Amino acid sequence: MATESIKYLTPETETKLKSKAFPRPHQNTSGIVNWLTTIDHKKIGVMYGLAALFFLILGGVEALLIRSQLWNHNMEVLSNREYNQMFTMHGTTMVFLVIMPLSAAFFNFIMPLQIGARDVAFPRMNTLSLWCFIAGGITLNLSWFFTGGSPAIGWFGYAPLTDTRFAEVIGDMGPDFWIFSLQILGLASLLASFNFITTIINMRAPGMTMMRLPVFTWMTLIVSFLIILAFPAITIALVELMFDRTYGTNFYDFLEGGKPHLWQHLFWIFGHPEVYILILPAMGIVSEIIPVFSRKPLFGYGLIVFSGAIIGFMGFAVWSHHMFTTGMGIVATSAFSILTMLIAIPTGIKIFNWIGTMWGGRIRFETPMLFALGFITMFMVGGFTGIMHSSVPIDAQHQDSYFVVAHFHYVLIGGALFGLFAGFYFWLPKLTGKMLNEKLGKFVFTLMFIGFNVTFFPMHYLGMIGQPRRTHSYNEGHGFETWNQIATIGAFILGVGILIGVYQFVTAFFNKKLKDAGKNPWDARTLEWTLSSPVKEYNFARTPIIKSRDQAWENNYGPKENHSDKVPLDDHGVHMPDRSWYPLVSGLGFLGLVLGLLFHQSVDANTGEILRDYTYAIAGGSIAIFGIIMWSLEGPAGYHLFPKETEE
Known part of the structure; x- marks a missing residue:
C-alpha cells in the first residue's frame, strides 16, 4: 500500500493516492464529521476533557443528592436503595469517568508537544481508546433504565454481597452494567x-534524553506502567464476579468453597495503585506550574522523578492497609503497616522539592x-x-x-x-489561543477552596464522634446534625465553584471577547510554549533539537549555544495521517458486544427455563x-503539508 514520493500534492495526485487505500474523510472535513473521524491527539484530548467535565457535573449532582439526604436525621430525600445507588454511581463516576479521563485529556494534548512529537505512536488506537471510554460511560449510566436501576453495591463492589x-430487586441488572x-x-x-x-520511549525529539x-x-x-500492571487484577476480579x-x-461463595477475601485482595x-494513577x-502538572510562577528552575528534578517512580512501585505493596x-493476622498487618508508613517518604520529598522551588522565587499568584x-x-492534609x-x-x-x-x-x-x-487554567491558553x-478564575478558586474545606474538614470530627459512612440516615441525639448541615x-x-469553572473552560473555545494568548503568555519553560496558540495540526513544522531541560527558557534567556536547533524540512514537507471512521466503528462494536453480553439471556414464559442467545454479542464483537x-488496511496515504503551508 506504499505511496510514491511526491514533492507537491496536487488535487489529482491526492485523489490518486487515496484511491490506493480505503476511502477516508478528506483533511478539510468540518463539523461533526471532523470530530468523529479525527485521529489528532489534540482533538482526542479535547474530547476526553469535555466528556470528563460532563461526567464531573453528573457526579457532582449525585454528591449533592447524597449531602441533601444527610442534611438532618431521618431525611427522606432518598430512600435507602436510592442512596446506595447514588453512592455507587458517584464513586464510580468520579474515579473512572472524571479523574482518570481528565488525566488522559492532559496526557493526550500535552505529552506529545513536550517531547517534540507530531502525534502519538498509534493515532487510531488512541482514538479507539476515546470511543471505548465513551462506550464505558454510556454502559454505566444506561443501568438507570433497566431492571433494578443503577448498581447499589458501592463503588468497591464487595463480593459476595454483589451476588x-x-x-x-429480582433480576437486578445494576451490578452487571457496573461490571461490563x-x-x-x-x-x-x-x-x-x-x-x-x-x-x-520512541518519539522524543533529538537531544530529548530521559x-x-x-x-x-x-x-x-x-502512570501508564501502573495502569498496565494494575488493571489485570481488577479484570480477573470482575470476570470471576460475572x-x-x-x-x-x-x-x-464461602459456603461453596469460595473465598470472600479474594475479591478484596x-x-x-x-x-x-489506582490512587497513584x-x-x-x-x-x-504542579511540577510544571510551580517553577513557571516562581521564576526558578525546578528544585531537585531528579528527586521528583525518582520519588514518583518509587511511589508507583510501592503502591503495589500497600494494598492490604484497606x-x-x-x-x-499480626504478621500481614504489621508488614503492610510499615510499608504504608514508608510510602509517605517519597511523597514528602516531592512536597519539600516544591517548597524549595518556591523558596526565594518571585512568586506570581495567578490562577x-x-x-x-x-x-x-489539601494533599498534605490527606497525607x-x-x-x-x-x-x-x-x-x-x-x-x-x-x-x-474526609x-x-x-x-x-x-x-x-x-x-x-x-x-x-495553565494550558487552556495554549489549546484555545485565548487567555x-x-x-x-480566582473567584472559582476561592469558591472551591472554601467550599471544599467547609464540606470535608467537619467530616473528620463526624468520624471521631462515631458517624458511620455508607449509611443513608442517622438517628437524632448523636450530635451529627450541625456538622452535616455545615458540610x-x-x-x-x-x-x-466547579460549575463556574467548567463553564469558563467550555466557553473559552468560542468566547471571542477573550484576549489572545500568544505563544507563551506565562513565560513558561517547556517545549510546547515555543509553538503557536492554538497549536497547528502538525505540531512542529520542523523537529526541534533539544539542548536543555527548560528549552523555552534557554531559547529566550540562555546563551546562543543552548538555543534549540531544528531538523531541516525534507522535500516531502510534513506528512500527517488522514482521518478514519474505523476507530469509531470499532468503539461502537465494543459497545454492542457489551450490551449483547448484558442481554444475552431470557426466561421461557412456559417452562421458566433460562435461554441464552449470544447473537448480538457476536455481532458487536465482529x-x-x-x-x-x-x-490496518487503510495504508499510509494521508495528506501533506508543505513549507509554504506550515508555520514555525
Missing part, C-alpha cells in the same frame, strides 16, 4: 497506556499557581490522615467512619481535582474486529 442472592462498564473502561485505559509508553523529559511527561510514563452472577460459579491490588498526573479489620498551592495544602491510618489500632477505630471519607476526599478532590484545574478571565452547605458552595482490520 444475585443478595439483590434487593469497568471492563470496557479498563480496555480504554490499557490502549492509551501502551500508546503513551511507546510514544515517550533526564530532560518534563516532569509531567515522566508522570505520564509512570461468572458467579451469570453462570453459578463460586469464586467468592484483587480489588485493592488494583485499587491502591489518579494523583501522579496532578503532581506532574483490609486491616478483616483478620489477616494556575493558586490551584497548585491549593493542591499542595497526614493517611499516615494516621498506617497505624492498625487507629485504622480499626476509623474504619467505616466519616473520618475515612481522608480520601482530601487526597482525590483536594489533591487530584485541584491539580487538574490548575492544569486547565481565561483571571478574576473569574452540606460547603458541598453546594464547592458545586457552584463489528469491533472488522473496524480494527479495516484500519
Whole structure:
C-alpha cells in the first residue's frame, strides 16, 4: 500500500493516492464529521476533557443528592436503595469517568508537544481508546433504565454481597452494567497506556534524553506502567464476579468453597495503585506550574522523578492497609503497616522539592499557581490522615467512619481535582489561543477552596464522634446534625465553584471577547510554549533539537549555544495521517458486544427455563474486529503539508 514520493500534492495526485487505500474523510472535513473521524491527539484530548467535565457535573449532582439526604436525621430525600445507588454511581463516576479521563485529556494534548512529537505512536488506537471510554460511560449510566436501576453495591463492589442472592430487586441488572462498564473502561485505559509508553520511549525529539523529559511527561510514563500492571487484577476480579452472577460459579461463595477475601485482595491490588494513577498526573502538572510562577528552575528534578517512580512501585505493596479489620493476622498487618508508613517518604520529598522551588522565587499568584498551592495544602492534609491510618489500632477505630471519607476526599478532590484545574487554567491558553478571565478564575478558586474545606474538614470530627459512612440516615441525639448541615452547605458552595469553572473552560473555545494568548503568555519553560496558540495540526513544522531541560527558557534567556536547533524540512514537507471512521466503528462494536453480553439471556414464559442467545454479542464483537482490520488496511496515504503551508 506504499505511496510514491511526491514533492507537491496536487488535487489529482491526492485523489490518486487515496484511491490506493480505503476511502477516508478528506483533511478539510468540518463539523461533526471532523470530530468523529479525527485521529489528532489534540482533538482526542479535547474530547476526553469535555466528556470528563460532563461526567464531573453528573457526579457532582449525585454528591449533592447524597449531602441533601444527610442534611438532618431521618431525611427522606432518598430512600435507602436510592442512596446506595447514588453512592455507587458517584464513586464510580468520579474515579473512572472524571479523574482518570481528565488525566488522559492532559496526557493526550500535552505529552506529545513536550517531547517534540507530531502525534502519538498509534493515532487510531488512541482514538479507539476515546470511543471505548465513551462506550464505558454510556454502559454505566444506561443501568438507570433497566431492571433494578443503577448498581447499589458501592463503588468497591464487595463480593459476595454483589451476588444475585443478595439483590434487593429480582433480576437486578445494576451490578452487571457496573461490571461490563469497568471492563470496557479498563480496555480504554490499557490502549492509551501502551500508546503513551511507546510514544515517550520512541518519539522524543533529538537531544530529548530521559533526564530532560518534563516532569509531567515522566508522570505520564509512570502512570501508564501502573495502569498496565494494575488493571489485570481488577479484570480477573470482575470476570470471576460475572461468572458467579451469570453462570453459578463460586469464586467468592464461602459456603461453596469460595473465598470472600479474594475479591478484596484483587480489588485493592488494583485499587491502591489506582490512587497513584489518579494523583501522579496532578503532581506532574504542579511540577510544571510551580517553577513557571516562581521564576526558578525546578528544585531537585531528579528527586521528583525518582520519588514518583518509587511511589508507583510501592503502591503495589500497600494494598492490604484497606483490609486491616478483616483478620489477616499480626504478621500481614504489621508488614503492610510499615510499608504504608514508608510510602509517605517519597511523597514528602516531592512536597519539600516544591517548597524549595518556591523558596526565594518571585512568586506570581495567578490562577494556575493558586490551584497548585491549593493542591499542595489539601494533599498534605490527606497525607497526614493517611499516615494516621498506617497505624492498625487507629485504622480499626476509623474504619467505616466519616473520618475515612474526609481522608480520601482530601487526597482525590483536594489533591487530584485541584491539580487538574490548575492544569486547565495553565494550558487552556495554549489549546484555545485565548487567555481565561483571571478574576473569574480566582473567584472559582476561592469558591472551591472554601467550599471544599467547609464540606470535608467537619467530616473528620463526624468520624471521631462515631458517624458511620455508607449509611443513608442517622438517628437524632448523636450530635451529627450541625456538622452535616455545615458540610452540606460547603458541598453546594464547592458545586457552584466547579460549575463556574467548567463553564469558563467550555466557553473559552468560542468566547471571542477573550484576549489572545500568544505563544507563551506565562513565560513558561517547556517545549510546547515555543509553538503557536492554538497549536497547528502538525505540531512542529520542523523537529526541534533539544539542548536543555527548560528549552523555552534557554531559547529566550540562555546563551546562543543552548538555543534549540531544528531538523531541516525534507522535500516531502510534513506528512500527517488522514482521518478514519474505523476507530469509531470499532468503539461502537465494543459497545454492542457489551450490551449483547448484558442481554444475552431470557426466561421461557412456559417452562421458566433460562435461554441464552449470544447473537448480538457476536455481532458487536465482529463489528469491533472488522473496524480494527479495516484500519490496518487503510495504508499510509494521508495528506501533506508543505513549507509554504506550515508555520514555525
